[in-house]
Amino acid sequence: VNRPNLDFRGFSGLVSGGTIKPGDPVRIVPSGKNSSVKSIVALGGTLDEAVAGESVTITLEDEVDCSRGDVIATADDPPEVSDQFESTIVWMSDEALKPGRGYWLKLGSQTVGASVQEPKFEINVNTMERLAAKTLELNAIGVAEIQTDKPVVFEPYADSTELGGFILVDKITNATVAAGMLHFSLRRAANVHWQQTTITREEHGILKNQTPRVLWFTGLSGSGKSTIANEVEKSLNLMNRHTFLLDGDNVRHGLNKDLGFTEADRIENIRRVGEVAKLMTDAGLIVLTAFISPFRAERKMVRDMLPDAEFIEIFVDTPLEVAEERDVKGLYKKARSGKLKNFTGIDSPYEPPENPEIRVNTVEMTPAEATDFILSQIMPLK
Template sequence: MKTPSSFQTDALIAEDIDAYLAAHQNKSLLRFITCGSVDDGKSTLIGRLLYDSKMIFEDQLAALESDSKRHGTQGQEIDFALLVDGLAAEREQGITIDVAYRFFATEKRKFIVADTPGHEQYTRNMVTGASTADLAVILIDARKGVLQQTRRHSYLVHLLGIRHVVLAVNKMDLVGYDRAVFDSIVEDYRAFASSIGITDFTAIPISGFKGDNITSAPSANTPWYDGPALIAHLETVEVDSVAAQEQGFRMPVQWVNRPNLDFRGFAGQIAAGVVRPGDAVRIVPSGKTSTVKAIATFGGDLAEAVAGQSVTIMLADEVDCSRGDMIASAGDPPQASDQFRATLVWMDEEALKPGRGYWLKLGTQTVTATIQPPEYEIDVNSLEHLAAKTLGLNGIGVAEFATDRPIAFEPYAANRQLGGFILIDKFTNATVAAGMIAFSLRRADNVHWQPTSITRDDHAGMKNQTPRVLWFTGLSGSGKSTIANAVEKQLFLMNRHTFLLDGDNVRHGLNRDLGFTETDRIENIRRVSEVARLMTDAGLIVLTAFISPFRAERQMVREMLPQGEFIEIFVDTPLEVAEGRDVKGLYKKARSGQLKNFTGIDSPYEAPENPEIRVNTVDMTPDEAARYIIEQILPLK
């Protein structure tokens, strides 16, 4: 049972918490990252900031002192890096691997800081931390100067649109606080920074270990330095959300809120600008217009909402607007396009597959995007543009891409939230790349869909059939072409309108310029799928006989067609049986090394997991397989 004194204590604690929250509620927030090379002292610096801002609880401090003794700190009472390095592997190796986010506050501002790893193989983690940052603290070990990873991270900071940069020359205590060392490092960095477009930065000599020039008090060890301490500078930097309010109004729709028939609102976070009831707005990409009827929040309606706020907007008219659309100023709407030029930072161990469909997520929009082979890859050390056919892990390159429908966007240089996107592998759901849109391609604005009088349904109705794509897939020698030919013969006798696209035949004309690399195979299937779709628009039943070894490309074709019109037929023949037939002598050439990238030998075949139809040519003749397939697809109308 609680005593009166315990109740009083709880009340006092609650009052302290309420007072603390009230004091910090209206403070501005600065998000920043620390980056640089390995062992430049990033984690130590953040630990020092947390310690000096009194953001460590007593039990945390006791655990920190114990851990510092256990991990050995060469006489240092506290190892501040242990406050941030949370993974066991990090503590064991004394390095940062993951991105660690920490919160702290001063009397003037709140902060969220991301401690990003220094190793090159964790560049993707650094990009993740930088994607939402307003400022970057780039640390340099005063003993080592500007290193390769310093250049890499500086380039990424500029590429990702971070406008505020602090050059923190750390470990000045280990060089005797020598001004000449500091000045030399600053000049070296300035020369590199100007070459990549960083025209302004703030250089501060610090010691995370000793605390020099970290807090507001100037260090007596650097009397020659008359600039701000790190905390003082961080407290006065203008955050990007202030600048965002000066742009045109944009709000990506996250959710259509309709709890009853009397309320219909569009919820989302305002990405730019200011909105008020009565403002004229436009829905992008549809172009429909309306006016703002009200701005609703949990606490009541607002007379005004600004960038960074999450609100529900009610419109005066019943316009078509859904998740992924953007509500924007009617007189200054964002662009909408389906073809772009962008910079990609590849973040996956499996390289970019040009021509393959990836999920592209930009704000609340998710579409399918196909990436063209890169125009070039960027060497971040020399800034040289290198020829490239793909991008590997941590590669940075410029490429064009197309989406399956128009999306609303702003160039990344104008708005990071509306111009930055991620690519997601459709099968693994792994985030494989981060991208920054430079601009939409002019040809996208000059090409429009031409309406035609005779529709797809008209073509199909005249032929008295439902269009379909019968997609035969299997190893070379499995019997795809033979069975597909037999199926077409039976359909022809049934007075059905068909066309057979065979893998070898299309390589004599349409795809004669393609080889058998993985990229060429993807492009081969992309072209065939476009042709097949056009033929179904004409009302035909299309049969295709291609190895089509990758599930992603077969799924791409499925997504291009109306539901139920794509029928995947797996000609399931074991490799040893297909190789035993070897009608064309291709397996023999592949085994001898004369034929590279041959499916089943030195290139993979990804068998269908849930095909609509599966036939086994070991137990069935081609005619039996054809009759079985016909039975499965009936009725044809």
């Protein structure tokens, strides 16, 4: 912040609670760095004290980092930091809550990725009765656990509306879908710590002489995803690339054998696959995945897990009537007869990619031609 005859580094913001004076010891949360207040500056000049509701600029005695989303708090009573919470949620969207789907959570000046677990219960606002619920519909109020993709600074809503009240925003439409209150941090969040390792993902890649990538094949059942992904991996293997293919059916025999085909299970299926793919790229591998992955939000969730340009979405574009005519596994016939519920393209939606890095049309291309086209788009793939 620059003022006439005064050059200094200050931190501007709103005093959300309490009072603060020059000389007060403070802590920057979540970093935990300690310092003390050097001066308080407002529009009219320096202040001897700032109180809740005032917007001021604070200078500190030490050079410490403090960026948007951080909180300057009294050193002896800082707010909590966590990435897992119990919360009350008021659902405000016509589209029901998708447990496990990624949303943006906005809390004060903090914005982080978050997912909501299946509600513990829904609250009947007339009787206050607790009702069993697997999701939340428009205007429903429920209690559910929330997980964020990085720790946030918070206080229980009962203590601070500013650091305890939040909204959820749809990542695709940017529409506000819910508002809520954080109650407390889950104990397990405080007992799990990130263990730093010596060898980095970049070093793993250098050892294999390649840059990690995820080649994410998406399309309807019967589109040819697995066939083409397998051919691409064979070609990469001949080029001495270190690869691994994750196939939808194969993963459901092991890692995801406990999941069905409801929307919530499909979301969790892709979340787990995304986490596995990320670990494999950390090991320096080129990962190929062949999953229907019907929802744009979950494909974006996996993209957001990875560094820029490491997620390559490959849309295996096959019209429903063509895929159904092939019906290699007989699944469309079962779905049409009502023997197979929640089948993508029949009674469960498929959201095609809007801007995939690569698109192959299997009506116009043979698997070999599609493979050659994909390789031409991704090479040179170090």
